[in-house]
Amino acid sequence: MTSASGTADLILSCAQSLIVAGGYNGFSYADIAKVVGIRNASIHHHFPAKADLVRTLVARYRKDAETGIAGLERSVTEPVAQLRAYTGYWKACIADVHSSICVCALLAAEIPVLPEEVALEVRAHFRGLSAWLASVFERGARDESLKLSSPPKVEAEIFLASIHGAMLSARAYRDGKIFGEIVDPLVARLVR
Missing domain, CATH: 1.10.10.60 (Homeodomain-like)
Structure with missing residues (x-):
């Protein structure tokens, strides 16, 4: 039972x-x-209600992502290695086009039709990820391991949009390798 x-x-x-x-x-x-x-x-x-279900799902997804990032922060301290570990996680997930994709990325595309309580959770997920990435870019600029063309917060948004866009491109083309073909040069351009 x-x-x-x-x-x-x-x-x-x-x-x-x-x-x-x-x-x-x-x-x-x-x-x-x-x-x-x-x-x-x-x-x-x-x-x-369905909104309760999906809001709870996104809240759980956010918590899992926060736990994963906290673990990454403890185990990998260098900014470049953190970016590579983050993209590597998604590369492994997306290698099989029928496998996982970021639920919040998919739901973000539907924000105009989502119940507000679900949309708030999705936005919170993006804000949390963006804040973490901004901190990675700040540290990378400070230790000169990353070369930034824009302020860390802007670089974080560009990076986040590129990661999620690469997920969607891999799905659209039904080719998991596309993710790495987009993301690997993105990381390479940032590394000094």
């Missing part, structure tokens, strides 16, 4: 897969119920 929190985790994992496959409006509770093997009422018990 699956526990209540175990059921919620299964629902969230299923919802994430369905969002990656078809976006916010590309799935229903009936789709989740079929995959997880539960009734719609069970989903509503955990997440009364």
